Amino acid sequence: MSNASPAAEKRMRLRFAGTCRVCGIDIPAKVAAVYERSTKTVRCLAHDERPDVPVVDGSLDVGTPGASARREFERRRDGRERRVRARHPRIGSFMLAVSDEPQSTAAWNTGALG
DSSP, X not given: OOSSOGXXXXXXXXXXXXXXXXTOOEEOTTSEEEXXXXXXXXXXXXXXXXXXXXXXXXXXXXXXXXXXXXXXXXXXXXXXHHHHHHHOTXXXXXXXHHSOOOHHHHHHHHHHHO
């Protein structure tokens, strides 16, 4: 991260496409980047202290659509499975096999597929 004050930089989703002033890769619109007010330029998050958007093949990897919903579904499903098996060690597997996922958990799976 540069030595500029925090007020001179703003982490935001770009309204317009831009080019990283550090590495020169194209940053598409609606992708998070750091806007530097003093120079009116942008830089990709790969050059930030906390890079949470990795650079792959010279372009930004914005992730897989539905990946966070998939992780939330798996977290909820696995948690329910652990609780049922802990409460009912002998018949927990049977209970899980004959029952449906709660609607709140199934909704996350639907969102991940959408």
